[in-house]
Structures are given as structure tokens and as C-alpha cells.
Amino acid sequence: xxIQDLLHGLNAEQSAAVTAGNGPxxxxxxxxxxxxxxxxxRVAYLIQEEHVSPDRILAxxxxxxxxxxxxxxxxxxxxxxxxxxxxxxxxxxxIGVRFLxxxxxxxxxxxxxxPNFLIYDDGxxxxxxxxxxxxxxxxxxxxxxxxxxxxxxxxxxMLISPxxxxxxxxxxxxxEIVSRVYAEYDRALRKANAVDFDDLLVLPLQLFDxxxxxxxVYQERFLHVLVDEYQDTNRVQYILVSALSAKxxxxxxxxxxxxxIYAWRQADIRNILDFEQDFPDAKRVHLEINYRSTARIVATxxxxxxxxxxxxxxxxxxxxxxxxxxxxRELSDQNHEAQFIVGEIRRLLNGHGVTxxxxxxxxxxxxxxRVLEEAFRISDIPYKIVGGLRFYERKEVKDVLAxxxxxxxxxxxxxxxxxxxxxxxxxxxxxxxxxxxxTWATLNxxxxxxxxxxxxxxxxxxxxxxxxxxAALKLGSVLANLRQRSTELTLSHLFDAVVEDTGYxxxxxxxxxxxxxxxxxxxELRSDLTRYDEMxxxxxxxxxxxxxxxxxxxxQLDANDRGHVTLITxxxxxxxxxPVVFITGLxxxxxxxxxxxxxxxxxxxxxxxxxxxxxVGITRAEKLLYITYTGMRMLYGRTQMSAPSRFLASLPEQHxxxxxxxxxxxxxxxxxxxxxxxxxxxxxxxxxxxRSMSAAPVIPPPRTYxxxxxxxxxxxxxxxxxxxxxxxxxxxLAVDFARHGRKRLLxxxxxxxxxx
DNA sequence: GCGCGACTAGGCGGG
DNA sequence: CTAGTCGCGC
Numbered sequence: 001x002x003i004q005d006l007l008h009g010l011n012a013e014q015s016a017a018v019t020a021g022n023g024p025x026x027x028x029x030x031x032x033x034x035x036x037x038x039x040x041x042r043v044a045y046l047i048q049e050e051h052v053s054p055d056r057i058l059a060x061x062x063x064x065x066x067x068x069x070x071x072x073x074x075x076x077x078x079x080x081x082x083x084x085x086x087x088x089x090x091x092x093x094x095i096g097v098r099f100l101x102x103x104x105x106x107x108x109x110x111x112x113x114x115p116n117f118l119i120y121d122d123g124x125x126x127x128x129x130x131x132x133x134x135x136x137x138x139x140x141x142x143x144x145x146x147x148x149x150x151x152x153x154x155x156x157x158m159l160i161s162p163x164x165x166x167x168x169x170x171x172x173x174x175x176e177i178v179s180r181v182y183a184e185y186d187r188a189l190r191k192a193n194a195v196d197f198d199d200l201l202v203l204p205l206q207l208f209d210x211x212x213x214x215x216x217v218y219q220e221r222f223l224h225v226l227v228d229e230y231q232d233t234n235r236v237q238y239i240l241v242s243a244l245s246a247k248x249x250x251x252x253x254x255x256x257x258x259x260x261i262y263a264w265r266q267a268d269i270r271n272i273l274d275f276e277q278d279f280p281d282a283k284r285v286h287l288e289i290n291y292r293s294t295a296r297i298v299a300t301x302x303x304x305x306x307x308x309x310x311x312x313x314x315x316x317x318x319x320x321x322x323x324x325x326x327x328x329r330e331l332s333d334q335n336h337e338a339q340f341i342v343g344e345i346r347r348l349l350n351g352h353g354v355t356x357x358x359x360x361x362x363x364x365x366x367x368x369x370r371v372l373e374e375a376f377r378i379s380d381i382p383y384k385i386v387g388g389l390r391f392y393e394r395k396e397v398k399d400v401l402a403x404x405x406x407x408x409x410x411x412x413x414x415x416x417x418x419x420x421x422x423x424x425x426x427x428x429x430x431x432x433x434x435x436x437x438x439t440w441a442t443l444n445x446x447x448x449x450x451x452x453x454x455x456x457x458x459x460x461x462x463x464x465x466x467x468x469x470x471a472a473l474k475l476g477s478v479l480a481n482l483r484q485r486s487t488e489l490t491l492s493h494l495f496d497a498v499v500e501d502t503g504y505x506x507x508x509x510x511x512x513x514x515x516x517x518x519x520x521x522x523x524e525l526r527s528d529l530t531r532y533d534e535m536x537x538x539x540x541x542x543x544x545x546x547x548x549x550x551x552x553x554x555x556q557l558d559a560n561d562r563g564h565v566t567l568i569t570x571x572x573x574x575x576x577x578x579p580v581v582f583i584t585g586l587x588x589x590x591x592x593x594x595x596x597x598x599x600x601x602x603x604x605x606x607x608x609x610x611x612x613x614x615x616v617g618i619t620r621a622e623k624l625l626y627i628t629y630t631g632m633r634m635l636y637g638r639t640q641m642s643a644p645s646r647f648l649a650s651l652p653e654q655h656x657x658x659x660x661x662x663x664x665x666x667x668x669x670x671x672x673x674x675x676x677x678x679x680x681x682x683x684x685x686x687x688x689x690x691r692s693m694s695a696a697p698v699i700p701p702p703r704t705y706x707x708x709x710x711x712x713x714x715x716x717x718x719x720x721x722x723x724x725x726x727x728x729x730x731x732x733l734a735v736d737f738a739r740h741g742r743k744r745l746l747x748x749x750x751x752x753x754x755x756x
Numbered sequence: 757g758c759g760c761g762a763c764t765a766g767g768c769g770g771g
Numbered sequence: 772c773t774a775g776t777c778g779c780g781c
Contacts, residue, residue: 063771093771122770144766197771264769365768367772387770430757467757552771571769593768613769635767638772 006045006077010037017285018042019049020252024279026230026272027254030316031301031619032292032577035254039228040070042252043087044077046224055086058222058244062229064091064555066575088222092237094550096200103207103214110210111203116542118194118409119549123393125149125196127414132185138177151178152185156198157234157266159205162186193411201236208243219247229575230255230275234266242278251279257312258305261571261613263605273312288315290619292577294323296655297625301618303652308608325657326625328648333632333639334368334585338375340628341582345381345565348580348624356382358579360566362617364591367635368584369567382564387553387572396518397525399423401548403498406479407486408541410449424503425478428471436462437472452476453483478502491529491540570617581621583614586629587642614647627651705733705747710755718755 007015014034017027018041029035043059046052061067067089074084088095097119100107104115120128129145129152155165155178162183170176189196195203208215225245227233230253233241245251253275260269276282290298298318305311331337341361348354361372369385376383391397402418409415420426420434434448440462441451455461455476464472478501486494499505499522508519532540554572566578570591585591591614596606618625633642705711709721723734733747 091771146766200771262769265771367767428757432757550771555771569769590768595768634772 003045003049006041006048010034010041011289013285013287013289014038014041017287018045020283020285022248022250024249024275024282025252026275026279026282026284027252027287028272028284028314029254029256029287030290030314031256031259031616032290032298033287034291035228035256035287036066036070036073036575038287039226039254040073040077042226043070043084044074047074047083048078052223053086054084055088056221056223057087057226058095058224059087059089059226060092060095060228060241061089062091062232062575063552064094064550065552066228067091067094068555091550092233092240093197093200096204096240097546097550099204099207099218100195100200103211106211106214107203107207111206112190113195113203114193114411116193116409118192118405118412118545119200120189120192120194120196120414121392121549123398124194124414127417128188128192129181129185132181132188135184135188136177136180138181148178148181148185152182153196153198154266155182156196156202157236159202159236159239191411192413193409194414198236201240205236205240205243215243216247218244223248224250224252226252226254228254229259231257231260231269231272232262232267233271234268235271238268238271249279258308258314258612259574259616259619261574261609261616263609286314288317290316290318290320292622293318293619294320294623296323296326297618297621299652300326300625300655301615304611304618304647304650305615307650308611309604310608324624326627326651326655327659328627328651328656329629329659330644331628331630333630334371334634335375337584337628337630338371341372341584341626342375342379342381344582344626345580346379349381354580355563356565357562359582360568360573360576360578360580360620361582361584362568362570362573362620363584364570364593364613365585366569368590369569372567372584376565376567383567384564386566386568390553391521391524392548392551394518394521395422396522399504400495400498400522400525401545403482403502404494404541405545406449407483407494408545410453410483411447413448416449416452419502420475424507425475425501426471428467429475430468433464433468433472436464436468449479453480456480486541487537489537490533491537491544492526492533494537494541495526495529570613573620574616577620577622579622580624580626581617582626582628583617584628585633586614586627586645586648587633588645589635589640589642590633591645591647611647611650614645705754711735712755 007018010018011034014037017025017038020042027035027038029038039059043057046057047054059067059070061070071084071087071089074087075082078084088098090098100113100117101115107113108115126145126149129149133139133145133148155169160169162179165182166179170179189199208218222244225241227241232255241251241253253272255272257269257272260267260272263269276284293301295318298316298320302316305316329340331340345354345356345359348359349356363369363372366387369387373383373385392401399418399422402415403423405412405415406419420429437451437455438448441448444451444454446454451462452472453476455473462472482494482497482501485497489497504522505519509515529544532544535543554568554576568576570583588597592607592610596610599606627648629644629648630642632639634640705721705724707721707724710718711721712718719735719737721733722736
């Protein structure tokens with residue numbers, strides 16, 4: 001492909017970013033401004049025009065899905081298949097684990113982590129944190145392991161080691177506990193030969209510290225380092241990319257400070273704000289034309305984000321047509337909210353040319369998805385929930401995976417404990433028997449599971465009662481047998497052996513619908529495993545376990561996986577786009593969330609982050625945007641009156657159509673100030689009529705259709721325009737399809753192509 | 757050692 | 772409300 005083709009369709013700013021020369025580059029990219037496009041074109045440009053070998057480019061994305069899509073795009077741009085192979089691309093975590101796996105010798109010598117280390121998921125980390133809390137003599141019920149974990153995670157992301165924490169970061173009793181739990185947690189993690197998510201970023205840095213020569217090798221190799229969603233990087237990630245790009249200094253970062261929504265995960269917005277201080281010779285490019293959304297949606301987003309105080313003033317503009325008004329709707333409670341959404345989606349699906357996959361329903365908390373899911377289940381609209389309980393976090397799936405993990409890493413006591421507690425194989429073994437085996441294991445310098453496996457050959461081993469002894473022997477012999485077979489069997493056959501030999505398969509009650517559902521989840525795991533059957537058993541097991549640990553919810557959203565409405569949290573929705581978006585629960589306490597409101601007087605940051613989250617949601621919408629809130633909501637089992645979110649007051653009147661009884665712009669939860677009352681009186685609020693657009697931007701006319709023209713629709717196929725009614729900024733069409741008869745569609749929504 | 761009902765604390769976001 | 776834990780009786 002020629003250079004002009006590589007730059008074809010890019011605007012001036014996008015081209016400038018793509019073709020920027022060497023040195024640090026900061027791309028500040030508004031929503032829908034084509035940043036993924038810029039990144040892919042940049043990589044393709046480097047390979048093709050600058051003749052950079054793909055394996056000398058490192059590209060970091062926020063999700064695996066984004067990495068996948070970008071790779072596809074680059075392949076397409078470069079034409080020939082495989083042209084992008086060798087590119088190092090993925091999330092920070094997957095790149096981190098790659099560094100560790102590539103250097104097993106140094107990792108094991110210097111960091112004490114054996115090559116068969118496991119990545120502990122959230123649940124494993126929780127179990128370990130709980131044990132750590134108990135080990136330091138505290139009660140896990142009062143200490144909230146979850147809170148401990150987040151403190152530990154925060155420390156790790158700021159590169160504070162347990163000993164540094166103990167030395168420099170204790171200011172009160174609470175810190176004292178955290179410090180001890182942190183030390184114990186990390187010790188237990190190493191003992192289990194496991195790492196947590198933060199370790200995947202921290203350990204590579206420790207690796208580089210321990211082996212500076214190795215860092216030099218990587219520094220030399222990576223001629224170009226590109227980072228997406230830079231506003232959401234934390235300190236460790238910042239240091240990692242700085243270190244890797246230090247030699248050639250070709251660091252290309254893309255981000256949007258207004259979309260920074262991960263401060264709670266220690267993302268540090270200063271990384272992007274201070275980029276030019278860190279790299280004084282940095283070039284800066286702004287992408288501010290939005291290609292995604294209608295002018296009304298862009299104007300709404302812009303108006304909402306402007307009310308943040310701590311913000312760099314920025315432009316957001318579009319050349320797109322006005323589109324429809326943003327619909328704001330008040331409902332009496334969450335059930336009516338769900339009903340409204342389902343009803344509205346049904347209306348759009350029937351005859352407005354909308355297909356289910358074009359629609360997303362977004363919410364602040366996963367708890368909100370339950371009511372929505374219920375409404376969708378009753379309706380005949382296909383839907384899919386992203387997030388919530390992940391597949392791999394389901395109890396029955398974790399139970400089986402625990403066996404796989406233990407077979408791979410015998411030091412993994414957390415998994416062994418799962419097996420003992422949850423599988424029929426562990427029946428008859430209580431804490432006492434396990435403790436006795438552990439004592440014996442320690443004496444003989446074995447891991448706990450190795451000790452169990454050694455039992456059949458050492459009948460005189462640990463002290464055990466008659467029944468406990470039989471159970472322990474059984475466990476040991478089954479594990480030893482599975483372990484031996486794990487090197488020969490494909491993963492799906494290993495699965496069969498595991499569910500059979502542990503008695504798990506037989507433990508599901510065939511008369512219980514619920515248990516049969518759980519068993520079918522277990523079987524789904526089996527079909528997941530067959531994807532690895534081509535690989536040699538020795539490689540498949542670690543590859544599969546790694547995939548399980550690093551796959552995110554959004555990663556499983558597949559572009560080919562069509563035909564359903566998406567239910568998703570606002571956080572997960574970052575980076576996605578949908579023609580039709582519903583943002584639900586615009587209420588004080590939910591969006592903004594209570595925590596942020598409580599902190600508001602000491603610290604305005606959390607509220608500002610909530611507003612950015614709302615902004616992220618708004619900017620996901622291409623054509624139609626609905627915003628809903630309720631007057632009453634059941635939360636944590638109690639029904640409470642809910643006040644409309646303060647963010648509703650930022651919505652620009654001229655672009656919204658308010659269908660509620662109360663006007664969206666007025667907060668009901670507090671007395672309006674005199675000024676506000678004055679303004680309300682002046683403008684005649686509350687009111688629900690649509691006000692005409694004031695100071696409308698110059699907008700190019702949208703594509704229009706005429707009666708008789710032939711068109712193609714992705715779902716209905718070929719058709720002829722039968723009627724065309726002009727609306728303010730759109731056309732309502734009646735199209736006669738050859739195979740589906742007459743459908744009424746909105747020109748802006750239906751993905752029609754004119755057939756010449 | 758297991759299974760059950762009673763009780764309590766938390767209550768968001770995710771690689 | 773729901774998940775997790777306690778404490779009891781078996």
C-alpha cells in the first residue's frame with residue numbers, strides 16, 4: 001500500500017500524529033476522534049514507511065480486545081497477511097507476564113519465582129488476603145480483606161514494598177495492620193509460587209533492577225513504544241514505559257484527560273498532564289473532531305464535562321448532523337425504568353431499522369443490571385451482560401479450574417483448599433487432618449499437595465484417624481494419577497478425567513434445575529478447553545491458565561457475536577461505541593455514587609471522576625441517547641427516595657427532550673438558591689416542551705433518499721424507497737424490501753447503502 | 757466433619 | 772438484599 005493510501009481518509013491532525021517523526025509524542029484525543037485509527041495507522045506507517053521491523057514495536061492497549069482489533073486493522077492496512085506478526089501488543093498485564101515468562105532463569109534466581117508460577121485472580125487474592133488477616137491475628141470479619149487488598153494493591157502500584165511500607169508509611173493503627181497483612185500476604189503469595197495482578201507490573205521492574213543488562217536488551221529492541229488510554233496509567237505503568245523507551249525515546253502516547261475514570265485503581269492523571277514536563281521535547285497533537293456522534297450528543301457531552309473545575313479547557317466539535325434530541329426520562333422506580341428501556345428498544349427494533357447489537361444499556365453499578373436483566377428475560381429481546389460475575393469466577397467453574405491449577409503448580413495451597421472444601425474428593429478431610437498432613441509436609445520439605453501425593457507410598461506418614469486417613473490417601477492417589485496423566489492428555493480429556501475422578505460429575509442433582517444449570521456451566525468450560533486441544537498438553541495447560549487470568553469481560557465481546565443488546569457498566573463501556581445508548585440511574589448516590597458525595601467536601605476529585613464517567617457514557621452514543629432516572633429506588637434491600645443527579649443540571653436544554661414529570665435540570669434534593677429560582681422563573685421552568693436550537697452550528701446536510709431509489713440494508717437486504725418524509729435533521733423512510741416487505745426506518749439509523 | 761438456620765456487615769468500578 | 776460466617780445438633 002502506498003503512503004497516500006495509508007493516510008487516506010485521515011484529517012490533518014490525524015496525519016500529523018501518524019507521520020510524527022522520532023521523539024516523544026503526546027496525542028490528546030477527544031472521544032470519537034479516531035485515536036484507535038491513528039494508533040493503527042501509526043504502527044502501519046512505521047512498518048511500511050520507516051521500515052521498522054514489527055518486532056521492534058511495542059504497543060500497549062487497555063484491553064485484549066483493543067489489541068486484537070488493532071492488530072486486525074494493521075494487517076488490513078499492510079495488505080499481506082502476517083505482515084504485523086512479531087508486533088508486541090497487549091495490555092500492560094499481558095506484556096508484563098511475557099517479560100517474566102521470557103526470562104525464567106533470572107526470574108527464578110533473582111526473584112525466587114519458579115517458571116510454573118500462577119496468576120491469582122480476584123477470588124484467589126481474596127482467599128489469600130483472608131488467610132493473611134488471620135495469620136496476623138486479626139478477625140477477617142472486622143478487617144474486610146477486600147479493603148486490605150485494595151490497600152495492598154495501592155501500595156504495589158506505587159512501588160512501595162512491604163518493608164518500605166513498614167518503614168515509611170505508617171501513620172496510624174490501621175496502617176500498622178495493613179503493613180503486617182501486606183507482608184504476610186506477599187510472603188504467602190511467594191510460597192504458593194503465585195503472583196497477583198499488580199505483580200505482573202511490579203515484578204518486571206524488579207527483574208530489570210536485578211538484571212540491568214536485560215533491560216538494555218529490551219531498550220535496544222523497542223525502537224517504538226506506543227501506549228493507548230494513557231490517562232488511565234498508574235505509577236508502575238508509567239515507570240515501565242519510561243524505562244522501556246529510555247534508549248530510543250520514541251514514546252507515543254494517546255489519551256484523554258476527560259476520560260480518566262480509574263483513579264480508584266491508582267491511575268494517575270498526572271502521567272498525561274505532566275507528559276510535556278517529563279519529556280520537554282515532546283510534540284503534541286490534538287484530535288478534536290468527533291466522527292462518532294451527532295452534533296446534539298457532542299454538544300451535550302461537551303456541556304456536561306465543562307462543569308468540571310480541574311480540567312484543561314478543550315474543544316470538542318463535530319461536522320456531523322444535529323441528529324435527534326437527547327431523551328431524558330424520569331420513571332417512578334427501577335422496574336418502570338427497566339420497562340421503559342425494554343419498551344423503547346422494542347419500538348426501535350420494530351421498524352426503525354435498529355438491530356439489537358446496535359443498542360447498549362449502561363449503568364454505574366453491577367447491581368443495577370439485575371432488574372434490567374429480569375426485564376430483558378421476560379421480553380423476547382436477546383441481550384448479553386458484560387461484567388457482573390465472570391464466567392471464570394463462577395463457583396463451579398473455579399472448582400474445576402482449581403484442580404487444573406494445582407496440577408500445574410503443586411505449591412498452590414489456595415486451590416488445594418478449594419478442592420478439599422468443594423469437591424467430593426475432599427469429603428472426610430477437615431482442617432485438623434489437613435493440618436497434620438501440613439506438619440508432616442513441612443518436616444519432609446514437601447508442599448502440601450506433594451505430601452498428599454506421597455501418602456500412598458508412606459502409610460506411616462502423618463498422624464491421621466481412620467476415616468481421615470482413607471480420605472487423605474484417596475485424595476493423594478487421585479491427584480498423583482491426574483498429575484501423571486496431565487502431561488499426556490489434551491485439556492478436554494484431562495477435564496473428563498478430573499470431573500470423573502474427583503467425583504464432581506456425579507455430585508450434581510439431576511432433578512434440580514439450578515444444579516443442572518451449574519453443570520452446564522462446567523460443560524461450557526469443557527468446550528472452552530477444546531480450543532487448546534491442538535496444542536501439546538505440556539504447553540496447553542499453562543497457556544490456558546494464563547488466558548483465564550488475563551481475559552477481561554469486554555475482551556469476550558466479539559464483533560462477530562451479533563444479535564443481542566449489550567448491558568454494560570459505564571467503566572467497561574470505555575472505548576466502545578453503539579448507535580443507541582441508554583444511560584440509567586442518573587441519581588444522587590448512584591451517579592455520582594455515594595462514596596464520592598461523602599468525600600466531596602474534603603476532596604472534589606471523586607465527584608469529578610463520576611462526571612467523567614457520565615461523559616464517557618454519553619460519548620459512546622452515535623445516534624440516539626437516552627438518559628433515565630427514577631424517583632424511588634430499591635438499593636441494598638431498602639426502597640429509598642432518589643434525588644435526580646446533579647449532572648442532569650448540566651444537560652443543555654436546547655438539545656434535550658425531557659419526558660419526565662420533573663424537569664431534568666432541577667435538583668429536587670436541595671433548596672434551589674435564589675439565583676436558581678430566579679433563573680427558573682425567567683425561563684419558565686419546569687417545562688417539558690422542546691425548545692428550538694439556538695445558535696445552531698453550520699451543519700452539512702445529511703444524506704437524503706428519494707422515492708424510487710434502490711438501497712441495501714445489512715439485515716433486510718435490497719429494497720426500494722417507498723416513502724420519504726423529511727424531519728428536522730433526518731428522514732423517515734418507508735422501504736419495500738424484496739424479502740421482508742415494507743419497513744419504516746430512520747435514515748440516520750438504518751445502515752443503508754445506495755445501490756447505483 | 758457436615759448441614760442447617762440465624763445473624764451481620766457491606767454496600768462500586770476491573771486487568 | 773446477599774454473601775459469608777457462626778454455632779448448634781447430628
